[in-house]
Amino acid sequence: MSRPKAGHGEEGQVRAQRKEMTRLNLMNAALSLVGQGNSFTALGIREITREAGVVPTAFYRHFRNTDELGLALVETAGLTLRRMLREARQSGLPTEDIIRLSISTYVSYLRQNQLVFRFITTERSGGSRILRLAIRNEINHFVNELVMDIRSVAVYNNMSTQSLQMVGDLVVSTMMSAASDILDILPGQPLVENEMIERLVSQLVVVFLGASVWSERPDKGAKSGKSADAEGTESQIQNDRQGDTA
Amino acid sequence: MSRPKAGHGEEGQVRAQRKEMTRLNLMNAALSLVGQGNSFTALGIREITREAGVVPTAFYRHFRNTDELGLALVETAGLTLRRMLREARQSGLPTEDIIRLSISTYVSYLRQNQLVFRFITTERSGGSRILRLAIRNEINHFVNELVMDIRSVAVYNNMSTQSLQMVGDLVVSTMMSAASDILDILPGQPLVENEMIERLVSQLVVVFLGASVWSERPDKGAKSGKSADAEGTESQIQNDRQGDTA
DNA sequence: TGTACATCAGTGAACGCGCGTTCACTGATGTAC
């Protein structure tokens, strides 16, 4: 329990290996705490080290602070996402079946790597700015790879890169949004889960249908964009009691 | 500064009004802190009351804890969303222009109510479970209203309610996702903002194009859904050094 | 192979600090007569 003894048959860089182990333990501890419903941003060093089974001060041998640990998590999460995509690349089925198969793979990955995905979907819009941007960066990589895949499908090969990215972004944000919902299903509700999966499949079918129509339009360039803007951020909630003003 | 004096010309339920004011101040203080980059989940009672300019213990006259304040925020945010939608209902323009106009309204609302929107997009997947579910509930209301609007458009009036909800959900999640991105743009980057708005418009056009094709399909019922599932949640990060095993 | 020294991952005590929560209070506002 207290201190690891040597001689489990392992040789060589024992110290470095052990250090790496502890590092991974810390990262897994953080993920596990996030999985238990904590917000990563609210995690403390003592909480994480307690979960990992080391003394608080040991944390500083590996990370300067929790943000740095977060960035490390984003990196491994990116690896996970890209590995998933690599394995999902296959087959020449009709569109809807490709989608269904890909979603199957996706959901399977979701379940296998729930903690990583929960971390990503949570912190994507919730963490510190630096963490948010790091995650968005990983997601952009993901979109780019997806775009390359889409491009190889005949129907879309006359779309501009910009349009393809627009579609890729739509697909990925739809999948992230669904991930968040699916991960919130309590275990043992396969019916709800299947419903959600079917909805996700339908949504992606709609998107790809739309994209194929879009790609055939003659006027698919940029339009003039006027955005109605306004200031006034001070107080967001007003005591707006309606009526009764004499 | 210290204690509010009476006699600003106001009569009647002065005490109740003041209490309501303090309550709103607390809610706005929380929003404002979220706007400054804090995660709502990580906000403390002392932090909020400090921002609101009251003593920590005053908090308990209004909320049992921060979660309860969060729920109150969700409620007002829901009002904001619904008010927005009500005002956006109008006109009989061609589809893309309706979308462009609606998005204009939307982005304008985003800017006017940034703090509320930031709170919603952040806590939608990041907060406590109870807060997440409350927010999802508000979003569902929103989807339902949107569905009613979509139904009134001729092209979609032979779609099943289920399909309409699927599309509505897709539209809303796309808009939420974009909100998160748009709110993260640093002020004074109108070009980036316009790009994002155009992308959002394009994405929604793709969705509605897809939906109209979908609605014309003869076989738009539910399919058999098999989801590849798997267990193994224990440790999410492995020390996967590739190769070198003798 | 054996010895002597260097390295450094993890320890444990200690610190000052801000937290959430309790409690008795105060004094302006509300109400009854």
Place this chain on the structure above:
DNA sequence: TGTACATCAGTGAACGCGCGTTCACTGATGTAC
């Protein structure tokens, strides 16, 4: 209108607690000869 009492939103002191961070340490692992 005036008086006497009740209500209760906001106060301020006090509490015990866990936090992040510092520091000197220990003892297994690594290295040089």
